[in-house]
Amino acid sequence: MDIFIEMIQFPFMQRAFIAGALLGLLLSTLGVIATLRKMSFFGEGIAHASLAGIAIALLAGFAPLPVAIVWAVLIATGIFLLERYTKLPSDSLIGIFFTGSMALGVVLMQFTGGYQPELISFLFGSILTVTQMDLYIIGALTVAILTWFIASRRQLVFLALSPDSAQVSGVAVHRQLFIFYIALAIATVLGVKLLGIVLISALIILPAATSSLLSHSFKSYLILAVIVSEVTILLGLTLSYFFDLPSGASIVILGTLLFFLSLITQRFVQK
Amino acid sequence: MPKPSKKTTKQKHVSAPAIAVSGISVVFDGHQVLDNVTLKIPSGSFSAIIGPNGSGKSTLIKVITGLIKPMAGQVRVLGRHLHDVRHAIGYVPQKFDFDRNFPITVEEFLNLAVHKHVLKGQIESIVEDVGLSDAILEQPLGVLSGGQLQRVLIAQALLKQPSILILDEPASGVDITGEEQLMSLFSRLVDEQGTTIVLVSHDISSVAKNVDQVICLNKKLVCAGSPSKTLSKKQLKQLFGEHKELYHHHH
DSSP: OHHHHHHHHSHHHHHHHHHHHHHHHHHHHHHHHHHHTTOHHHHHHHHHHHHHHHHHHHHHTOOHHHHHHHHHHHHHHHHHHHHHHSOOOHHHHHHHHHHHHHHHHHHHHTTTOSOOHHHHHHHHOOGGGOOHHHHHHHHHHHHHHHHHHHHHHHHHHHHHHOHHHHHHTTOOHHHHHHHHHHHHHHHHHHHHHHHHHHHTHHHHHHHHHHHHHHOSSHHHHHHHHHHHHHHHHHHHHHHHHHTTOOHHHHHHHHHHHHHHHHHHHHHHHHO | OOOOOOOOHHHHHHSOOSEEEEEEEEEETTEEEEEEEEEEEOTTOEEEEEOOTTSSHHHHHHHHTTSSOOSEEEEEETTEEGGGSGGGEEEEOSOOOOOTTOOOBHHHHHHHTOSSOOOHHHHHHHHHHTTOOGGGGGSBGGGOOHHHHHHHHHHHHHHTOOSEEEEESTTTTOOHHHHHHHHHHHHHHHHHHOOEEEEEOSOHHHHHHHOSEEEEEESEEEEEEOHHHHSSHHHHHHHHOTTOOOOOOOO
């Protein structure tokens, strides 16, 4: 108990828990729609593409997070527009932006010179690097995106299920989809701070996938995904502190274990 | 379902057309799918679009509902641009492809098409109208049979209380008794609520029995008018070729 009290007295752990709780809510909520629309690869692509944004910020001497967000929004806009106006499949386009932007980031990093701790923290995530300013940005954007999500949830579910029927019913399909792409891109980059470019897409995919194994209604699917996400992040952070493990990797391993546990439970219940 | 005063046929046809299509042409990858189609569908009428496979029936429906932008021509719905009257249209697609693992109940699905809270009693009443039991509301959408899904799609369109209901082969996957039940429901909607119904159908005998306007399409408008005028042996031969003629179901 003492060690637990000691842990939550560290300001960096407090910031990590608050950021983790906010990001768990945000990423799992958007993740349910992303998974239903088979957009799991989108988060992976945006996270890796954001490397170029981080490199530009480091070269120009700006704070990396805001620049990475702007860059991710540009990439998401590019993917959306090319998906709409070309016949190329979504995964090909994401792959093109993902690799192209990441390659640009690698080249730009050559010009920054020396050891870049910011770069390493963005690649693998680091709870130590979550600043007070990051918390304000994460908090404000989480509130803005979730407010939009709550107001649009019915339309988002409808367009994930059947875009044609949603359009005829009066859903502004292209506008809502574009906002969703932007929201998911921003949420992904915010999460990069915690889990890193390499692992962040796990927080979009795992809670939704775990929840879908145990849910028959959309309401239970959404609620369970948020619970799974919060448990995974908060317990993962705690375990990483106690056992001195990398926080991002601990969270993802725990999330993966929960997924397989749900899979076994589902099989057992079905029998 | 609310039952407003019954409209007479005379009253139905004096108002502006529910749908006015003029000079619609659609080309896909260099192939002409619709060629200069012009037609009017009167308010409160029950119309069927018939024609051979590949004649552009579904494309015409998609142009009317705004899912496909035509290369030329325009569509007016209730005398206005489609964008302004979307809320007045209910649409049931020919195919509803979705992930059967999508976690959503029938009740949640029905609620997607409406923008306000709908009373459970109203949902149950519409579900019953399309021939389903209200026990289906709690079931996952993914476990429904083809016929059940088709009825749920019709129920979802009806929940909006549309003044125009457009259905692309609504009886596909539904058995013959179910088809008659649905046609009878559509006729009631026309007679009792003045709903304009437009459906695509391959069942000529059912069309002949139920609708008051037939639109014959084969990339161009071949004919339009009452069933007695349009479903003659000569007209059907012109539309479908040698082997199509009116077949009457015997029950």
